Amino acid sequence: MSNAIFQKQxxxxxxxxxxxxxxxxxxxQDHYHLEIACGGREGIEKIMxxxxxxxxxxxxxxxxxxxxxxxxxxxxxxxxxxxxxxIIISNDNSSETLHRGYVEGAMEFLERGxxxxxxxxxxxxxxxxxxxxxxxxxxxxxxxxxxxLVLINILSSLVEFRSSESGPHMFHLIGLTKFFLxxxxxxxxxxxxxxxxxxxxxIASSLHDIGKLSxxxxxxxxxxxxxxxxxxxxxxxALEGAEMLAHMPLFPQDxxxxxxxxxxxxxxxxxxxxxxxxxxxxxxxxxxxxxxxLADAYDALRSERVYKPSFSHEKSVAMILNGECGxxxxxxxxxxxxxxxxxxxxxxxxxxxxxxxxxxxRDLLELPDRFLEK
Amino acid sequence: MSIQTCYDxxxxxxxxxxxxxxxxxxxxxxxxxxxxxxxxxxxxxxLQNGDTDQAFRSxxxxxxxxxxxxFTALDKEVDSLVEILRNGHLxxxxxxxxHADCVYEKTISALRRLQDEEE
Numbered sequence: 001m002s003n004a005i006f007q008k009q010x011x012x013x014x015x016x017x018x019x020x021x022x023x024x025x026x027x028x029q030d031h032y033h034l035e036i037a038c039g040g041r042e043g044i045e046k047i048m049x050x051x052x053x054x055x056x057x058x059x060x061x062x063x064x065x066x067x068x069x070x071x072x073x074x075x076x077x078x079x080x081x082x083x084x085x086x087i088i089i090s091n092d093n094s095s096e097t098l099h100r101g102y103v104e105g106a107m108e109f110l111e112r113g114x115x116x117x118x119x120x121x122x123x124x125x126x127x128x129x130x131x132x133x134x135x136x137x138x139x140x141x142x143x144x145x146x147x148x149l150v151l152i153n154i155l156s157s158l159v160e161f162r163s164s165e166s167g168p169h170m171f172h173l174i175g176l177t178k179f180f181l182x183x184x185x186x187x188x189x190x191x192x193x194x195x196x197x198x199x200x201x202x203i204a205s206s207l208h209d210i211g212k213l214s215x216x217x218x219x220x221x222x223x224x225x226x227x228x229x230x231x232x233x234x235x236x237x238a239l240e241g242a243e244m245l246a247h248m249p250l251f252p253q254d255x256x257x258x259x260x261x262x263x264x265x266x267x268x269x270x271x272x273x274x275x276x277x278x279x280x281x282x283x284x285x286x287x288x289x290x291x292x293x294l295a296d297a298y299d300a301l302r303s304e305r306v307y308k309p310s311f312s313h314e315k316s317v318a319m320i321l322n323g324e325c326g327x328x329x330x331x332x333x334x335x336x337x338x339x340x341x342x343x344x345x346x347x348x349x350x351x352x353x354x355x356x357x358x359x360x361x362r363d364l365l366e367l368p369d370r371f372l373e374k
Numbered sequence: 375m376s377i378q379t380c381y382d383x384x385x386x387x388x389x390x391x392x393x394x395x396x397x398x399x400x401x402x403x404x405x406x407x408x409x410x411x412x413x414x415x416x417x418x419x420x421l422q423n424g425d426t427d428q429a430f431r432s433x434x435x436x437x438x439x440x441x442x443x444x445f446t447a448l449d450k451e452v453d454s455l456v457e458i459l460r461n462g463h464l465x466x467x468x469x470x471x472x473h474a475d476c477v478y479e480k481t482i483s484a485l486r487r488l489q490d491e492e493e
Contacts (some may be wrong), residue, residue, distance in 0.1 A: 017435050019407050023442045026400060062434040091437050091456075113441030115394055 008033045008066025009055035009127060014043035014071060015089070016063040020112075024058060024089075027116045028123075038068025043076045047084075056082050056127060059106070061090040061097070069244040071303050072104040081105035085130045087123065149203060149361045156206045162213060162220060169299060175350045176295035177352035180367040181330075183339045186290060186372055188331060191287045199256070199365050204260035206291040208267045223307055225256060238268050239277045262369040263292050271327045283329070294332050298324040301349065339372075346371040375491045377401050380422025383484040385477065394444070402488070408443060408483050414478055417455075421468050429467060430459040448477045 011028060014037045015021050019213060021036045028034055037043035040063045047054065052359045055230040061068035068088060085107040090097065098109060102296065107126055110119065114322040181198045183192060193201070212220060215237050219230045226234060241264030251257045264282060266289045273281030301316035311319070317340050319325055321333060336343070353367060377398050381388035391401050413436045420429035435455045440449035451474035458467045 016414065017411075017439055019439050020435075022407065023404055026395065026404075058437070062431050064431055073489070081389065089438075091441060091453075111389075111441070112438040113394070116396065170490055178487075226461070313379060321386055 001260070010035065010053055011056045011058060012037060012043070012046055012050065013124070014046075014053050014063075015058075015060035016040075016067070017060070020060070027119055031120060032123075037282055039063050039332060040068065040071050045072050047071070047075060047080065048078065051078075051080065052083055055130070056123060057084055057086045058110075058123075059086050061088055061092060061101070069104055070099065072101075072106060076105060084127050087126060094165065103166050103206045111213050152203055152206050156212060156258070159209055159212055160237065162217070171354055171361075172299045172350065173205045173208065173295055174202045174352075174361065175364045176299055176347075177205040177292050177369060178365050179346050179371070180291045180295055180335070180342065181288070181341070182368045182372050183335055184331075187335050187338060190331065193256070193288065197259075197288075200256040201259050201263075201288045201292070202365060204256050205295065207241070207245065207260040207293055208263045209237060209241065210241065210244055210260075210264055211237030213244070213292070214240040214323070225307070235268070235276050238265055241265070242323070259288060262286055263289050267293050267296060269293075275326070287329075290329050290332060293326065294320070294328055298343075301325065313340075313347065316342075342371045375488050377405070377488070378473065380405070380484045380488040382443070383487075384445060385483040386481075387444040387446045390446075391444035394442075404443060405485055406442045406489055408428065408439070408445075409489065411439065413439060417471070418475075419466070424464060424477055426462055426467070427461060429464075433459055445481055448474070450483050451477050 004082065011032045013024050013028075014019055015024070016039045018038065021038065024035060025034050032055075034047055035054075037046045043057075043059070044066065047057070057071075059068045059071055062262065068090070072081065072086065074077045075086070082105070083092060086105065087108045087110055088101050088106045089110050089112060091112050093109065093111065094226075101109060107111055107129075110122055114122075152170075163373055172354075178198060181193060181201060185193060215234055219226065219233050222230065242261050244265055245251060245261040248254075249256055251261060266275075266278065266285050269275035269280045269285045269289070271282060271285075271290075273279050297320055298316055301311045301319060301356070302313065304310040317336060318330070322334060349371070350364070350367060353363060378388045380386075381391065392398070393403050396410060403445075405406065413432055417429055419434035420426075420432055425435060433452055437449060437452045437456050440452055451470070455470045455474055458470050
């Protein structure tokens with residue numbers, strides 16, 4: 001079953017009567033790919049198996065053991081109720097049943113014995129509404145991302161201005177974080193991160209050093225090695241940055257700012273627990289933050305700084321794997337080895353992209369996909 | 375025996391089912407499928423066993439099948455039975471079942487003749 005744009009859409013029919021299933025199938029088979037389930041239990045199994053590959057479900061209500069309302073409950077539990085439209089097919093059009101069906105998440109009711117043209121039209125109407133809804137939701141998300149990006153640009157420019165770090169570092173971090181997240185999800189099933197969250201984490205990474213706004217110039221812009229007491233002052237930027245983000249009006253509702261908080265606070269923690277400020281060890285540090293730390297280390301080595309020249313890709317990777325830039329999750333070490341060539345190619349292409357005036361953050365977020373087909 | 379004659383005998387709505395399925399061979403196919411459908415037998419057992427909930431579910435399913443097949447006369451009797459059983463009235467349900475059973479026998483008889491004349 002596939003969802004290619006020009007192919008038929010996929011409908012699951014759930015009913016405990018074989019005759020009903022066969023009649024509905026006959027009426028719809030020329031227009032849609034069909035799956036059938038005899039009863040609620042099989043219906044739930046097929047919903048779990050096909051997931052969002054299903055475009056619509058036709059659902060009987062009165063079935064033995066697992067009825068239509070049980071199926072709707074399970075879809076809510078699976079977080080699919082808002083993603084796959086459900087049309088209840090039932091003779092029971094009492095106000096209680098209608099009310100309960102709509103409250104439980106069904107989009108429409110159709111009576112039994114409906115004519116074929118009416119059935120096809122009503123199904124098509126629901127599918128078009130769903131398509132429109134998904135499009136609007138995507139646009140709304142993109143608008144939110146753009147608003148977040150404007151804010152990021154302003155805040156990270158402030159940090160860059162004060163700390164005299166290389167200008168594009170914030171953008172390098174967005175690209176590298178997205179690259180490493182995509183690679184991680186391709187490399188292992190151990191961590192589960194949605195595509196939307198990958199983008200939010202990448203954008204949030206650019207705020208990792210926002211706490212440096214509170215570090216005095218004398219420490220922040222000192223070209224030589226910091227003394228112990230100066231280093232203690234510098235270390236405060238992790239907690240200070242987290243505090244700044246925690247005081248934002250949108251915290252903790254806004255997901256991107258939540259990620260930014262964790263990244264700002266914990267991007268200097270180490271896998272062996274000897275980092276700062278909280279001394280967290282292992283996966284107590286969210287994997288999103290671990291990835292940002294790796295991206296930050298790599299970019300620091302590849303970029304010229306006030307205290308060092310830029311290093312080659314090979315030297316940078318070797319230094320990280322030697323533990324010279326902190327102790328990382330063994331999975332991330334293996335990831336770096338496995339994807340080293342991809343990373344090198346990606347970094348070059350990213351620099352080229354960022355040198356173009358017309359490039360956007362969206363382009364940067366989409367760039368890693370081109371370098372991860374193994 | 376033509377399909378239309380069969381439908382007239384069992385008190386069905388031939389024009390409606392033809393409009394729904396579009397083809398006589400499909401009407402015949404699904405109509406004869408009803409001979410193997412066990413829902414009415416499940417309903418009978420449930421009423422005999424005093425299982426009102428199961429009887430309601432079977433009656434409800436049967437009503438849907440009747441609507442889909444445009445078995446109008448049987449649908450009418452089963453519809454009354456559904457409402458009686460929805461309210462949990464088992465004895466009244468058993469009485470109404472007798473009426474539904476008569477129409478069911480007529481329905482089955484007409485379909486069997488159609489099947490026999492085919493073979």
